[in-house]
Amino acid sequence: MRRTVLVTGGAGYIGSHACKALALAGYVPITYDNLSRGHRNAVRWGPFVEGDLLDRERLFMAMRTHAPIAVIHFAALAYVGESVGNPGLYYRNNVGGTLTLLEAMLEAGLDKIVFSSTCATYGIPDRVPIDEGFAQAPVNPYGETKLAIERALYWHDRGCGLRSVSLRYFNAAGADPDVETGEAHDPETHLIPLVIDAALGKGPPVQIFGTDYATSDGTAIRDYIHVQDLANAHVQALVHLVEGGATTAVNLGTGQGYSVREIIAAAEAVIGAAVPRQEGPRRAGDPPALVANPSRAATLLGWRAEMSDLPAIIGTALAWHQRGKERK
Numbered sequence: 498m499r500r501t502v503l504v505t506g507g508a509g510y511i512g513s514h515a516c517k518a519l520a521l522a523g524y525v526p527i528t529y530d531n532l533s534r535g536h537r538n539a540v541r542w543g544p545f546v547e548g549d550l551l552d553r554e555r556l557f558m559a560m561r562t563h564a565p566i567a568v569i570h571f572a573a574l575a576y577v578g579e580s581v582g583n584p585g586l587y588y589r590n591n592v593g594g595t596l597t598l599l600e601a602m603l604e605a606g607l608d609k610i611v612f613s614s615t616c617a618t619y620g621i622p623d624r625v626p627i628d629e630g631f632a633q634a635p636v637n638p639y640g641e642t643k644l645a646i647e648r649a650l651y652w653h654d655r656g657c658g659l660r661s662v663s664l665r666y667f668n669a670a671g672a673d674p675d676v677e678t679g680e681a682h683d684p685e686t687h688l689i690p691l692v693i694d695a696a697l698g699k700g701p702p703v704q705i706f707g708t709d710y711a712t713s714d715g716t717a718i719r720d721y722i723h724v725q726d727l728a729n730a731h732v733q734a735l736v737h738l739v740e741g742g743a744t745t746a747v748n749l750g751t752g753q754g755y756s757v758r759e760i761i762a763a764a765e766a767v768i769g770a771a772v773p774r775q776e777g778p779r780r781a782g783d784p785p786a787l788v789a790n791p792s793r794a795a796t797l798l799g800w801r802a803e804m805s806d807l808p809a810i811i812g813t814a815l816a817w818h819q820r821g822k823e824r825k
Contacts, residue, residue, distance in 0.1 A: 506571030508535025518728035550594030556601035567609035580639035591642035626790035662734035667720035667750035672817035679817030707779030716757035750789025
């Protein structure tokens with residue numbers, strides 16, 4: 498039986514990895530993307546429908562044409578700084594677009610969705626590791642829009658029978674081990690690609706924002722998870738819903754945090770070159786540490802991070818920067 502899945506934002510970083518994971522698991526991913534921030538060359542594992550998230554008729558036609566069994570929803574704007582400067586854009590695209598998607602799903606008779614959420618919904622936690630019972634108090638419009646979508650999904654389950662899994666990512670990193678897809682943001686804001694570009698002489702020195710945090714070396718700590726582990730989690734979340742599982746939200750992380758200085762040191766060891774850097778003051782709203790408690794994902798989805806050690810993350814990202822990124 499041909500099992501298709503509509504993947505909004507499937508031409509993006511995490512979405513393209515998820516499409517590959519879906520194909521390997523026997524599904525046919527149908528990428529739906531407007532290519533405003535995704536890449537046509539990243540669509541390699543199934544059909545492509547070019548369309549905007551706010552175009553309800555286009556969404557419905559894609560669903561009617563390809564008859565997916567579920568939706569995996571990545572399509573969103575995701576720059577924190579941009580969201581602060583232009584909150585209306587983020588509410589219109591992320592929240593308005595998701596509501597349009599849900600309307601199209603209900604019209605098409607679809608009742609299962611896996612949602613790309615974020616640890617930014619937690620805001621600034623008072624301790625780590627963070628479990629799903631922590632208060633959600635975002636400190637920027639990006640996090641607020643993701644939380645608004647989680648709440649909309651909850652009520653769509655209660656009122657319409659539309660079941661969902663919200664996956665709260667921590668720091669996505671790394672690239673496809675086969676160098677078929679990877680990270681190619683413009684502008685790039687993620688630490689590991691910035692570190693690699695600096696070490697390779699392809700970018701400016703890495704900016705270290707804050708050296709006076711109450712951490713082991715004064716720099717901020719984050720939980721880095723390999724993008725392939727994230728992609729596999731989406732397949733497991735899909736299986737959960739297909740098998741009748743209830744609406745839920747889970748953290749996706751490793752439970753291990755690394756400081757900015759530790760990331761730089763690990764990159765230098767893998768690359769064999771020094772990473773130029775500059776130290777500066779903290780950025781407003783940056784928590785000292787964000788580390789996941791991923792136990793619910795293990796219990797409910799049978800998922801654990803399997804390749805999220807730093808050498809694997811940095812090594813695959815380096816290979817992408819050296820051999821694959823030009824394909825974008």
